[in-house]
Amino acid sequence: MYGQDFSDFFVTKLQANDFCGRISGISQQVYEAGFDLSARLAAEFGVVKRDKLMMLLREDGDLTDNRSIQKWLEKIISQTKLLPTVTLTVAFVPNDKNLKHISNWLLQNLNKQVLIEFNEDRSILAGARVNYNGKYSDQSVLTSYQKVLEKEIKAT
Amino acid sequence: MQILSLVVDATVILFAVYFFLRIRSKEKELQQKEGKIDSEYHEIVNTALARERKILDDATNEADKIISEAKYFNRGSTEEVNKALQMMVVDVQREATTAASNFLSDYQASLNQVSVKSLGGFENVVKELESDLRSQVKNFNEALLPGLEKELAEYKRIRMEQVDKSVRRIVQISAQEILNKAISLDDHEELVIAALERAKKEGVFD
Numbered sequence: 001m002y003g004q005d006f007s008d009f010f011v012t013k014l015q016a017n018d019f020c021g022r023i024s025g026i027s028q029q030v031y032e033a034g035f036d037l038s039a040r041l042a043a044e045f046g047v048v049k050r051d052k053l054m055m056l057l058r059e060d061g062d063l064t065d066n067r068s069i070q071k072w073l074e075k076i077i078s079q080t081k082l083l084p085t086v087t088l089t090v091a092f093v094p095n096d097k098n099l100k101h102i103s104n105w106l107l108q109n110l111n112k113q114v115l116i117e118f119n120e121d122r123s124i125l126a127g128a129r130v131n132y133n134g135k136y137s138d139q140s141v142l143t144s145y146q147k148v149l150e151k152e153i154k155a156t
Numbered sequence: 157m158q159i160l161s162l163v164v165d166a167t168v169i170l171f172a173v174y175f176f177l178r179i180r181s182k183e184k185e186l187q188q189k190e191g192k193i194d195s196e197y198h199e200i201v202n203t204a205l206a207r208e209r210k211i212l213d214d215a216t217n218e219a220d221k222i223i224s225e226a227k228y229f230n231r232g233s234t235e236e237v238n239k240a241l242q243m244m245v246v247d248v249q250r251e252a253t254t255a256a257s258n259f260l261s262d263y264q265a266s267l268n269q270v271s272v273k274s275l276g277g278f279e280n281v282v283k284e285l286e287s288d289l290r291s292q293v294k295n296f297n298e299a300l301l302p303g304l305e306k307e308l309a310e311y312k313r314i315r316m317e318q319v320d321k322s323v324r325r326i327v328q329i330s331a332q333e334i335l336n337k338a339i340s341l342d343d344h345e346e347l348v349i350a351a352l353e354r355a356k357k358e359g360v361f362d
Binding site for chain 1: 320323324327328331332335336339341342343344345347348349350351352354355356358359360361
């Protein structure tokens with residue numbers, strides 16, 4: 001399942017943690033009397049996301065018994081936790097559309113889903129400071145701005 | 157019986173007349189005594205009043221005499237005192253003038269003495285000061301001036317750095333205020349994606 005797109009369910013690290021928490025809750029209820037996976041998924045994520053999850057379940061095999069369902073849920077959790085994270089320091093609070101676009105860019109350019117961890121810092125003005133897998137790049141407008149300003153001050 | 161009654165009545169009437177006459181004579185006697193006493197009293201009082209009047213007159217005369225003598229004495233004393241005071245004032249003025257004159261002459265003499273002494277010392281002091289000043293100026297030019305120039309340059313550099321820092325900070329805060337208001341979420345998103353593109357070119361995602 002690694003490399004599969006979970007961006008319909010979460011794009012940020014925070015959302016992924018929330019997703020894992022809900023799946024874990026469902027997994028613990030598997031052996032309860034009258035357990036209905038479809039109903040529980042719908043209750044936690046809504047009908048649309050429930051259908052997508054059920055489709056993923058079917059793609060992984062005919063999982064009908066409670067034990068295999070639990071294993072599948074736990075596998076989703078462990079795979080989610082293995083997803084890499086990119087930390088972006090930005091100067092704004094992104095909305096769902098912004099999140100989706102940035103997430104899509106990462107998916108298309110890195111060919112895998114990457115969780116985004118946002119840090120808000122308005123002093124960087126715009127752009128982003130990118131931190132991924134131990135590598136760092138400052139692409140903030142503030143840095144460019146400071147370079148220009150420095151040049152101007154030295155020139156005068 | 158009737159005769160007896162008449163005799164008794166007559167006797168009673170005789171007794172009554174007798175007693176009346178006797179009382180009358182006693183009264184006259186008393187009136188005479190009273191008149192005598194009254195005249196004696198008046199005589200005594202008149203005599204006393206006459207003596208009193210005389211005493212008062214004597215006393216008044218005596219008092220007038222004393223007062224007139226006292227006035228004379230007082231006038232005399234005042235004149236004496238005034239005269240003495242005037243003399244004292246004249247003496248004090250004379251003494252003060254003499255003392256002031258003496259003091260002035262003494263002071264002038266002392267001043268002349270001090271001036272003569274000081275002038276020589278002053279010339280020496282001026283010479284010492286001049287040579288001291290020359291050596292200090294020389295010392296300043298040789299040792300302190302280069303250090304001061306260096307310190308001044310360092311101070312200038314630090315101040316310029318502070319100014320640069322302030323300018324940067326002011327411009328940054330202004331830019332932040334303006335850009336945070338001017339840039340929309342979509343613009344921010346585009347700039348983030350552009351930043352990701354540049355980061356990718358730098359090899360951050362390799």
